[in-house]
Amino acid sequence: MKTKTESLAWENLRYDLHPWLRSAIESLGFATMTPVQASTVPLLSGNKDVVVEAVTGSGKTLAFSIPVLQKVSDRIYGRGGGDNDDDDEDTVEPVKRGHMLAVILSPTRELAAQIQTVIDGVIAYLPEYLKQIKTQLLVGGSSTVRDDLDSFLKEQPQILVGTPGRMLDFLKSNYVKTQSVEIAILDEADKLLSMSFETDVIDILKRLPKQRRTGLFSATISSAGDTIFRTGMNNPVKVVVKSKNITGEQSSAPASLQLAYMMVNPERKLTTLITLLSNYQFKKAIVYFPTCTSVKHFYSMLNYLNCDQLKFHSLHGQLSTKSRLKTLSKFTEGDTNVAKHILMTTDVAARGIDIPDVDLVIQLDPPTDPSMFLHRCGRTGRANKVGRAIVMLNNDSNEEDYIGFMEVKGVTLLQMPVPETPNHASIQNKIRKYMLEDRARHELGVKSYVGFVRYYSKHVASSIFRMAVLDYLGVAKLYGLLRLPKMPESRYVTNMPEDGWLGEPINMDTYAYADQLAEKSRLSTLEADKEKKIQDAKRRKELKVKNEAWSSKMETKESRQERREKVKRKRELIEKQLMEEESGDEKEAVEDWKDIVRKNKKSKSGNGIMQGSFDDL
Numbered sequence: 001m002k003t004k005t006e007s008l009a010w011e012n013l014r015y016d017l018h019p020w021l022r023s024a025i026e027s028l029g030f031a032t033m034t035p036v037q038a039s040t041v042p043l044l045s046g047n048k049d050v051v052v053e054a055v056t057g058s059g060k061t062l063a064f065s066i067p068v069l070q071k072v073s074d075r076i077y078g079r080g081g082g083d084n085d086d087d088d089e090d091t092v093e094p095v096k097r098g099h100m101l102a103v104i105l106s107p108t109r110e111l112a113a114q115i116q117t118v119i120d121g122v123i124a125y126l127p128e129y130l131k132q133i134k135t136q137l138l139v140g141g142s143s144t145v146r147d148d149l150d151s152f153l154k155e156q157p158q159i160l161v162g163t164p165g166r167m168l169d170f171l172k173s174n175y176v177k178t179q180s181v182e183i184a185i186l187d188e189a190d191k192l193l194s195m196s197f198e199t200d201v202i203d204i205l206k207r208l209p210k211q212r213r214t215g216l217f218s219a220t221i222s223s224a225g226d227t228i229f230r231t232g233m234n235n236p237v238k239v240v241v242k243s244k245n246i247t248g249e250q251s252s253a254p255a256s257l258q259l260a261y262m263m264v265n266p267e268r269k270l271t272t273l274i275t276l277l278s279n280y281q282f283k284k285a286i287v288y289f290p291t292c293t294s295v296k297h298f299y300s301m302l303n304y305l306n307c308d309q310l311k312f313h314s315l316h317g318q319l320s321t322k323s324r325l326k327t328l329s330k331f332t333e334g335d336t337n338v339a340k341h342i343l344m345t346t347d348v349a350a351r352g353i354d355i356p357d358v359d360l361v362i363q364l365d366p367p368t369d370p371s372m373f374l375h376r377c378g379r380t381g382r383a384n385k386v387g388r389a390i391v392m393l394n395n396d397s398n399e400e401d402y403i404g405f406m407e408v409k410g411v412t413l414l415q416m417p418v419p420e421t422p423n424h425a426s427i428q429n430k431i432r433k434y435m436l437e438d439r440a441r442h443e444l445g446v447k448s449y450v451g452f453v454r455y456y457s458k459h460v461a462s463s464i465f466r467m468a469v470l471d472y473l474g475v476a477k478l479y480g481l482l483r484l485p486k487m488p489e490s491r492y493v494t495n496m497p498e499d500g501w502l503g504e505p506i507n508m509d510t511y512a513y514a515d516q517l518a519e520k521s522r523l524s525t526l527e528a529d530k531e532k533k534i535q536d537a538k539r540r541k542e543l544k545v546k547n548e549a550w551s552s553k554m555e556t557k558e559s560r561q562e563r564r565e566k567v568k569r570k571r572e573l574i575e576k577q578l579m580e581e582e583s584g585d586e587k588e589a590v591e592d593w594k595d596i597v598r599k600n601k602k603s604k605s606g607n608g609i610m611q612g613s614f615d616d617l
């Protein structure tokens with residue numbers, strides 16, 4: 001019987017790859033196939049559409065890149081591979097200018113760039129005597145569509161890799177012809193078919209020939225739902241690759257990945273993070289934060305705290321494509337002999353990113369979308385290398401229920417103790433000092449805090465992450481706030497400190513920006529505001545006097561009105577009495593009435609009420 005490693009030897013692949021491609025893979029040093037490659041490459045290189053769900057780090061990129069390169073080679077070298085006499089001349093057809101053969105889509109720019117690098121890495125082994133295979137990256141932010149077109153028409157790449165928005169803009173050009181596309185790949189397909197990308201992706205697929213091959217890949221494809229059926233696939237084959245956990249059960253996470261959680265007091269999360277990063281043995285870590293603003297805020301704060309031997313890098317969606325890619329390569333190339341490297345990021349770097357040496361992932365909070373949990377954790381424990389992922393959950397809340405919730409999804413997490421943080425108070429003091437040195441820092445902190453509260457409200461598992469139970473004060477302290485901002489959720493704060501101060505109150509008028517220009521502008525606005533306040537107070541005072549006169553007028557008017565009402569009521573009463581007496585002698589009654597009027601007219605001065613009443617008749 002063959003051992004597992006033997007059966008995964010490349011020579012056992014049930015498909016004849018082009019000789020150059022076979023030797024390129026060998027040269028890359030991949031001794032065996034991964035299970036997802038063994039099952040997917042023959043299907044997609046042949047004539048099958050595929051939907052592939054395989055755990056993170058299982059080699060899905062090569063599982064689609066090999067069939068893409070195989071199809072391109074078939075077309076430009078012929079089935080025989082161009083280096084022997086078996087070439088089927090009929091299949092060799094020059095790719096016309098403006099045409100391409102393969103389209104690969106990915107949800108993020110970083111991932112698209114990484115896929116291009118993987119394919120270029122294989123192409124690098126292409127013998128010189130064969131026609132070149134080229135790739136082109138199509139992502140927004142670093143070039144214009146015009147630049148992309150120029151380079152496309154000049155270089156004539158057969159493989160396009162890009163993000164949906166730019167790819168669609170590019171394909172819409174009259175210079176670009178899609179009739180020759182033989183294969184389309186959707187990497188992180190569930191994300192590409194989610195609301196944010198679906199329209200563009202379906203539009204792109206509709207522009208491609210119907211008889212093309214299509215491959216959908218992700219570690220969490222099940223969450224894509226019914227949109228899968230709109231991708232124009234033809235009888236797709238589903239490939240599922242799970243792993244076995246320590247107890248031998250099927251798991252949605254790779255076996256080499258240790259998953260853990262800890263219940264932490266929110267106020268202590270940053271100190272706990274610093275302690276973990278300082279005490280743990282690791283080379284590179286990725287720490288996930290909830291929002292772009294929180295990455296900026298904590299990045300600046302952690303650099304101020306000057307943690308020994310820790311080198312922080314910040315990556316988020318508000319940065320330009322250029323600086324995002326630059327940060328990623330700095331982190332990737334960071335020398336681990338000099339320092340431990342930590343990438344502080346958001347979900348923008350949760351999917352697909354493959355960085356060697358990442359052996360620790362920490363999540364300050366779980367992601368709002370549970371399927372992102374596996375993607376975040378899966379940045380480590382890749383390709384059978386050991387990795388550890390830790391998620392912090394808030395103490396004194398329902399968040400521990402998240403563990404059972406993930407268990408149902410095939411993800412088992414083990415509890416780990418929270419490390420001692422004896423330096424918590426001193427770190428808090430330093431953070432207060434950091435905040436007081438620059439008003440802008442506090443503003444960023446408040447923005448991050450508010451962003452976090454919004455983020456928390458977006459959790460899909462809202463019965464676990466409950467707004468009414470969140471420890472708002474603890475979170476505000478984690479963000480280093482001096483004072484709690486007023487927001488609708490403040491109604492949930494049961495122990496609201498006086499005026500929202502989280503420590504000693506400070507004078508907000510003298511709380512300055514470190515930036516001189518900003519401070520100058522603040523002071524002049526403050527001065528103008530003060531002047532405006534004085535003027536407003538003056539105006540209010542004048543208005544009050546005016547209003548008082550008016551209101552006393554209103555007073556007399558009102559009492560007159562009241563009196564009229566009273567008289568009216570009395571008159572109605574008398575009339576009613578008269579009406580009752582009327583029954584026997586109408587005439588007499590009328591005379592009586594006139595009598596009363598006369599009598600009362602005579603005694604005008606005698607009874608004020610009666611006088612008033614008859615005046616109004």
Ligand SMILES: Nc1ncnc2c1ncn2[C@@H]1O[C@H](COP(=O)(O)OP(=O)(O)OP(=O)(O)O)[C@@H](O)[C@H]1O
Nearest residue numbers: 030032033034056057058059060061219352354383
């Ligand atoms: N046959 C192989 N043998 C050994 N290593 C491999 C093999 N194929 C790919 N790898 C390596 O495995 C790592 C993970 O591969 P890849 O990035 O394709 O994973 P993935 O399944 O796409 O993960 P994710 O779901 O996170 O995107 C890469 O560093 C890659 O070089």
